[in-house]
Amino acid sequence: xxxxxxxxxxxxxxxxxxxxxxxxxxxxxxxxxxxxxxxxxxxxxxxxxxxxxxxxxxxxxxxxxxxxxxxxxxxxxxxxxxxxxxxxxxxxxxxxxxxxxxxxxxxxxxxxxxxxxxxxxx
Numbered sequence: 001x002x003x004x005x006x007x008x009x010x011x012x013x014x015x016x017x018x019x020x021x022x023x024x025x026x027x028x029x030x031x032x033x034x035x036x037x038x039x040x041x042x043x044x045x046x047x048x049x050x051x052x053x054x055x056x057x058x059x060x061x062x063x064x065x066x067x068x069x070x071x072x073x074x075x076x077x078x079x080x081x082x083x084x085x086x087x088x089x090x091x092x093x094x095x096x097x098x099x100x101x102x103x104x105x106x107x108x109x110x111x112x113x114x115x116x117x118x119x120x121x122x
Contacts (some may be wrong), residue, residue: 003074004023004072005012006069006070006097007070009069009097009100010066010070010071010100011102012036012061012065012100013063013066013103013104013106013107015105016104016107016108016110016111017032017063017103017107018034019107019111019115020107020110020114021033021037022034023114023115023117023118024110024114024116025109028086039063040062040074041062041063041064042068044058044059044062044064044065045059045062045063045064045065045066045067045068046059046065046068046080046081046082047064047068047071048084050081050082050083051082051083051113052082052083052084052086053084053089054083056082059100060091060099062111063099063103063107064073065096065099066095066096066097066099066100066103067096067100068096068097069091069095069096069099070093070096070100073093073096078091078092078093083114
């Protein structure tokens with residue numbers, strides 16, 4: 001049950017992300033641009049392959065880190081694989097949760113501001 005709740009929590013920032021991009025671009029290409037922007041974020045979030053410890057420290061501040069960390073947490077007890085010795089780093093559960101909540105707030109604020117701008121133009 002906990003894993004299900006965290007999976008649902010992980011989708012919240014990306015709901016606001018998609019809305020913010022749609023309000024910002026207001027064109028049919030918005031979906032393509034939003035999807036293309038997620039690929040480098042997923043790379044830095046350690047989703048595709050183990051990255052270096054330095055890149056992971058940077059990646060912890062990207063929107064894809066939280067969902068990536070939470071998806072593996074229950075299998076690895078917080079161990080994140082990296083591409084260099086010692087091959088693993090340990091992260092607490094709260095790091096992924098805070099990442100998701102902060103990015104949800106950032107994207108929600110962006111959505112609200114861009115929506116207001118759109119409504120003022122009409």
